[in-house]
Amino acid sequence: MKKRWIFAVLIVGAFIFWGQSAFASVEIYGRASMATYWDHKFSNWYSVGSSEKDDLRWYMDSSATRLGMNFKAGDITGRWEIDAASDTDINGNYIGSGGSGRGGMRLRHAYGEWNFGAGKLLIGQTDPLSDFTVTNVMFTGSNMKAWGEMGSSVSRVSQIRLTYGNLKLAAITPNTDRRMAGFGASDNWVSAYIPKLEARYDYKWKNLSLMGVGGVQVYQENNPARTDSKTVSAYILGLGAKYNQGSFYMNASANWRQNGRNYGMRTEADEQAYYISAGSNPGVYNAHAWAFAGVIGYKFHERFTGEVGYTKIFSSSGGQLKTRDEVQGYYFSGTWEIAKGFKVFPELIVFDRESRFRNGVETKQGSRMVGGLFWQMDFK
Numbered sequence: 001m002k003k004r005w006i007f008a009v010l011i012v013g014a015f016i017f018w019g020q021s022a023f024a025s026v027e028i029y030g031r032a033s034m035a036t037y038w039d040h041k042f043s044n045w046y047s048v049g050s051s052e053k054d055d056l057r058w059y060m061d062s063s064a065t066r067l068g069m070n071f072k073a074g075d076i077t078g079r080w081e082i083d084a085a086s087d088t089d090i091n092g093n094y095i096g097s098g099g100s101g102r103g104g105m106r107l108r109h110a111y112g113e114w115n116f117g118a119g120k121l122l123i124g125q126t127d128p129l130s131d132f133t134v135t136n137v138m139f140t141g142s143n144m145k146a147w148g149e150m151g152s153s154v155s156r157v158s159q160i161r162l163t164y165g166n167l168k169l170a171a172i173t174p175n176t177d178r179r180m181a182g183f184g185a186s187d188n189w190v191s192a193y194i195p196k197l198e199a200r201y202d203y204k205w206k207n208l209s210l211m212g213v214g215g216v217q218v219y220q221e222n223n224p225a226r227t228d229s230k231t232v233s234a235y236i237l238g239l240g241a242k243y244n245q246g247s248f249y250m251n252a253s254a255n256w257r258q259n260g261r262n263y264g265m266r267t268e269a270d271e272q273a274y275y276i277s278a279g280s281n282p283g284v285y286n287a288h289a290w291a292f293a294g295v296i297g298y299k300f301h302e303r304f305t306g307e308v309g310y311t312k313i314f315s316s317s318g319g320q321l322k323t324r325d326e327v328q329g330y331y332f333s334g335t336w337e338i339a340k341g342f343k344v345f346p347e348l349i350v351f352d353r354e355s356r357f358r359n360g361v362e363t364k365q366g367s368r369m370v371g372g373l374f375w376q377m378d379f380k
Helices: 002-022
Strands: 025-041 055-060 066-073 076-083 106-115 120-126 157-164 167-172 189-191 196-205 208-223 228-245 248-258 274-276 283-285 287-301 304-317 323-339 342-352 355-358 361-364 367-379
Touching: 066 106, 228 283
Parallel strands: none
Antiparallel strands: 025 055, 025 066, 025 367, 066 076, 076 106, 106 120, 120 157, 157 167, 167 196, 189 208, 196 208, 208 228, 228 248, 248 287, 274 283, 287 304, 304 323, 323 342, 323 355, 342 367, 355 361
């Protein structure tokens, strides 16, 4: 791990030295972050790596601690950013040792974009178009994606993107990590013949910003033991809005998706394609979900802003399983600017997995409450 960091520092140093002459503009930025929370799990809570008990969360937030550079040379702009590798799962559960012997280096952004006059062409790795952040929950990475906010399980993806004014079109590396349930073992191999395709349109009118996005991914999953294959089709359609008036602001998003987990959406709900081999109607059954997120915030002081938010996912699938699943989250989050570049975020969040129904059988999945402070220092 130490060799990785030495290598990363050498790369950064080389870019800085070389960039002074090769680029018209080089901006270096970074951030150091610390999470200090108390995590209380109520009855029936379960997740991988978590037990049903209270726990202290006290660690450097490695995904928020980062170093990056913005470049500009003529009509070409670019970005290169790394962080300290992930020490938490999607629920904010700490999975590292907290010492200098752990961690590594993770590439976040690495792309270039050419402004050719009529539009822009981007190649490399950055955020997918289907990401639309409306919440500000630092404990889970500045968002509530797994609980109803629009966002990918892989936060930054390889892509070729065209921008024409407010319209963006992207061809993205297919997300085929999520296997179809019920169709053989994890060694199934996947055939993707076209990239994941996404389109997004952004519109701004006075204090109101609007967004619409759509995406599609189709691939075949092949089971060597069964010597056959099945097609998995996944889609997303979403809308988002942000409004501010003086010290007051509101953000909201809503989206519908088919087989959201197979598409690559970050979700705590049961929304993936199922294959049923027995019974009167064998075949592939799709899961459908609606997801919502809403935020109201107010700047009470030039150094303090507070917001409350609510997120929700409804998912269901037909066929013989007849599944239905709902999850929700709600929170308070504040932003306290202690000094220029130094912020503290007091937070209280509730994650509620509610109940899951399968073939009429209810499973209560419990809830969890997390409260504490997130510390952040920025530099440029």
